Amino acid sequence: MEHFKVRRSGTLAKRSQRTMLGFLVRRILATIPVLAMVALFVFFMLRLTPGDPAAILAGDNGEPHQIEAIREALGLNEPILTQLTIWLGNILQGDLGESFFFNKKVTELIAMRVDATLSLAIVTLIITLAVAIPLGVLAAYRHGSWVDRLVMGFSVLGFSVPIFVLGYFLIFIFSVKLNWFPVQGFKSISDGFWPFLHHLILPSLTLSVIYIALIARMTRASVIEVLNEDYIRTAYAKGLSNMVVLMRHALHNAAVPIVTITGIGVALLIGGVVVTESVYNIPGLGRLTVDAVLGRDYPTIQALILVFSCVYVVINLLIDLSYTLLDPRIRY
Amino acid sequence: MQPVLKIDNLSVQLPKGADRQHALEYVSFEVHPGEILCLVGESGSGKSVTGLSVMGLLPKGQLTPVSGQILLQDENLLEASDERLRDLRCTGMSMIFQEPMTALNPVMRCGDQIDEVLRTHIRLAPKERTQRILRIMEEVRLPEPKRLINTYPHQLSGGQRQRIMIAMALVLEPVLLIADEPTTALDVTTQASILQLIRDIQRDHQTGVLFITHDFGVVAEIADRVAVMQWGKVVEFGEAKQVLSNPQHAYTRMLIRSVPSMTPSQRERDASAQVVLNTSGLSKTYSERAFFRSTRTVHAVQKVDLEVRRGETLGIVGESGSGKTTVARCIARLTDPSSGEIFLDGKEIGRLRTGQLRPYRRRIQIIFQDPYRSLNPRRVVGDSIIEGATNYGLPRDKALERARSLMELVQLDPNVLDRFPHQFSGGQRQRICIARALTMEPEVLIADEAVSALDVSVQAQVLKLLDDVRKHFNLALLFITHDLRVAAQICDTMAVMSQSKVVEYGLTRDVFTNPQHEYTQSLLNAAPGKGWDFGAFLAP
Numbered sequence: 110m111e112h113f114k115v116r117r118s119g120t121l122a123k124r125s126q127r128t129m130l131g132f133l134v135r136r137i138l139a140t141i142p143v144l145a146m147v148a149l150f151v152f153f154m155l156r157l158t159p160g161d162p163a164a165i166l167a168g169d170n171g172e173p174h175q176i177e178a179i180r181e182a183l184g185l186n187e188p189i190l191t192q193l194t195i196w197l198g199n200i201l202q203g204d205l206g207e208s209f210f211f212n213k214k215v216t217e218l219i220a221m222r223v224d225a226t227l228s229l230a231i232v233t234l235i236i237t238l239a240v241a242i243p244l245g246v247l248a249a250y251r252h253g254s255w256v257d258r259l260v261m262g263f264s265v266l267g268f269s270v271p272i273f274v275l276g277y278f279l280i281f282i283f284s285v286k287l288n289w290f291p292v293q294g295f296k297s298i299s300d301g302f303w304p305f306l307h308h309l310i311l312p313s314l315t316l317s318v319i320y321i322a323l324i325a326r327m328t329r330a331s332v333i334e335v336l337n338e339d340y341i342r343t344a345y346a347k348g349l350s351n352m353v354v355l356m357r358h359a360l361h362n363a364a365v366p367i368v369t370i371t372g373i374g375v376a377l378l379i380g381g382v383v384v385t386e387s388v389y390n391i392p393g394l395g396r397l398t399v400d401a402v403l404g405r406d407y408p409t410i411q412a413l414i415l416v417f418s419c420v421y422v423v424i425n426l427l428i429d430l431s432y433t434l435l436d437p438r439i440r441y
Numbered sequence: 442m443q444p445v446l447k448i449d450n451l452s453v454q455l456p457k458g459a460d461r462q463h464a465l466e467y468v469s470f471e472v473h474p475g476e477i478l479c480l481v482g483e484s485g486s487g488k489s490v491t492g493l494s495v496m497g498l499l500p501k502g503q504l505t506p507v508s509g510q511i512l513l514q515d516e517n518l519l520e521a522s523d524e525r526l527r528d529l530r531c532t533g534m535s536m537i538f539q540e541p542m543t544a545l546n547p548v549m550r551c552g553d554q555i556d557e558v559l560r561t562h563i564r565l566a567p568k569e570r571t572q573r574i575l576r577i578m579e580e581v582r583l584p585e586p587k588r589l590i591n592t593y594p595h596q597l598s599g600g601q602r603q604r605i606m607i608a609m610a611l612v613l614e615p616v617l618l619i620a621d622e623p624t625t626a627l628d629v630t631t632q633a634s635i636l637q638l639i640r641d642i643q644r645d646h647q648t649g650v651l652f653i654t655h656d657f658g659v660v661a662e663i664a665d666r667v668a669v670m671q672w673g674k675v676v677e678f679g680e681a682k683q684v685l686s687n688p689q690h691a692y693t694r695m696l697i698r699s700v701p702s703m704t705p706s707q708r709e710r711d712a713s714a715q716v717v718l719n720t721s722g723l724s725k726t727y728s729e730r731a732f733f734r735s736t737r738t739v740h741a742v743q744k745v746d747l748e749v750r751r752g753e754t755l756g757i758v759g760e761s762g763s764g765k766t767t768v769a770r771c772i773a774r775l776t777d778p779s780s781g782e783i784f785l786d787g788k789e790i791g792r793l794r795t796g797q798l799r800p801y802r803r804r805i806q807i808i809f810q811d812p813y814r815s816l817n818p819r820r821v822v823g824d825s826i827i828e829g830a831t832n833y834g835l836p837r838d839k840a841l842e843r844a845r846s847l848m849e850l851v852q853l854d855p856n857v858l859d860r861f862p863h864q865f866s867g868g869q870r871q872r873i874c875i876a877r878a879l880t881m882e883p884e885v886l887i888a889d890e891a892v893s894a895l896d897v898s899v900q901a902q903v904l905k906l907l908d909d910v911r912k913h914f915n916l917a918l919l920f921i922t923h924d925l926r927v928a929a930q931i932c933d934t935m936a937v938m939s940q941s942k943v944v945e946y947g948l949t950r951d952v953f954t955n956p957q958h959e960y961t962q963s964l965l966n967a968a969p970g971k972g973w974d975f976g977a978f979l980a981p
Binding site: 338339340342343344345346347348349350353358361362435436437438 | 496498526527528529530531532535536538540543544545546547548549557558561562593595606609
């Protein structure tokens, strides 16, 4: 007398669809207060920190009345709450404001720069995953051997070397000494794929090292754990080759933590972009952020931070959704 | 007739620093087509290592075959290349494992897992493969194969998962099937149907089966021949009936004698003793609330009325999911009951709040199933034992004194209180857990599957200890088990639980000799080796 407790797969699929939709709606609704908090926090932080945009714009020889005129023109003399209301009102209409510094709409400014940053991020991500996951799986499979120790040693190194040191080091070797890659600069993909890639390889490599270290480590730990599971023994008992067991059975089951850490990595990439873009002189959002902060360009800073936090939120949502694809036991 | 498997003087070396030099020492036996050979022994006897050696699945660098040969239809597997071994797996020899819950890949559909065997070993058009999968699923008696082919393992019951494992192992009709404790993790009724299945398929296909088990009930049920293993050696080998009824080796005799009998023991019971613990209408309902979804409720325990007297043992028997552990957890107030009452010495404790409950908590103590996980691995056992008592205000030196005397009571050396749990064997750890419970000087002791994880010889000792402790302290013992044999030996009264309700409740003797409820009858019928009176052989 065996109890058969299989649920009807039809109703199961329907129910999971419904709850999935509910989950999506809830998550998207939940982002609204998060973004609102970020907006308020940034707005007040900027105005509470020392530094006057008008003084910076007026230059070192600016007269007090010139500064005052600039303040007036930028609307900085309005009471803070009025400034806030205007800004929030504009955001709701899709207008992120106008840069103090570049005399352009912030949206335009971001649109001009997003290309470079996005390219850098994507190439970095591709390099990272292509290197980190095989390395991690290899280290896990050869757990305890010299291969494992080598990978782990490299990963400690990758964590410890600062991006700018690594950047200049790579430039010195590959650009200055070997002359394989350009020292600096960026070419859009519309200028041809090879020039585009040629300019991006060194910066992406620089940026990816720390993520390779992080993700390789995570992959290794996660795969080692899975390799001890009973179903791996079953897979071997079926007569599968090592490669198939590792890639089809072990890696798939180890995927959830790897995807989580990759998602966090992508979100953290934004920080890395700032340094890398400065080192390689790439006109991206990272450079824009640095310039905007130095120039106390309030509207640009505010807009950039809002955009970044939207990216964070979307990435997190994507990670959560990917779990249901990777593991059928996870349902929302 | 040519044997399908012939193991000849096989020795397997353990890594340096192990408790012995060899996992296997000069093991020899043969498995013939259409035969079930049972490999019996306690944990650490080398029976799984034997199975894994044949499959070539020994962990590399840790266990190495150093001598002998393994012949699968005349081919020496120890000399075969890795590639040849891979080809032979599932085509010439297959293995199924103990835990159907973890032995299947959780993120792969069941049909795909069977399909993988076909794709790896033979060339067939996709349509034919599907046909073949459906056919084998039917043969292992899975209901609605067309639907199950698309399910994931977590959507199936334990028995169904084990059937998927068997389907996977047998789809290419190997000549040898190695079954490593395939029914140990299953409920007794499921176990009976899986054993039946293995026997039927094996007979139809003339497969040779190497069946690894620790359970003599299963041996009596299924074996043609038996090999008894101890410390990596085969100590006795012969026809099943012969070995079970007339064991020659002292170890075999001890093992078989340790199997508890299905005939309830004669126990004296003082029906006038004071009732220490009783429950009335005890129920526990779990409900899960969520947005966008109707509330799900699970009735874990429904309206349970129980009564234990001083010095008496009440057994709660049932299969997994029947609610027996939830009853115990409610009584020990590790979970709060949803409704109903629990009386300790006439005082209602089911609804007391944490603070008010404190004086009563001490009086009900619990021992858990897995002694490997119920002791904190980073504390010396002495600290674990006295923690409860010192928490109730006993000075440390007094508590240690009590711990030392209890260690003697549970037959352990009182001087080992400063050791860590990993330095003890499973049976010793369970003794430590018993001592830990007793330091609190409880009136009610709950043993939740407390002997289920132990080897049969150790189990017999721990059972005896529990019974002695009960007598010594005049305790009320609440004994939760899935094992009818154990229940028959230790319980005065018993409650049979099924699907969250008590379906039968009475004197153990009456329940065993004259079961009233249909479920109790099926449970008793499914008990492996029920017709066999173990240990009824003459003393040498």
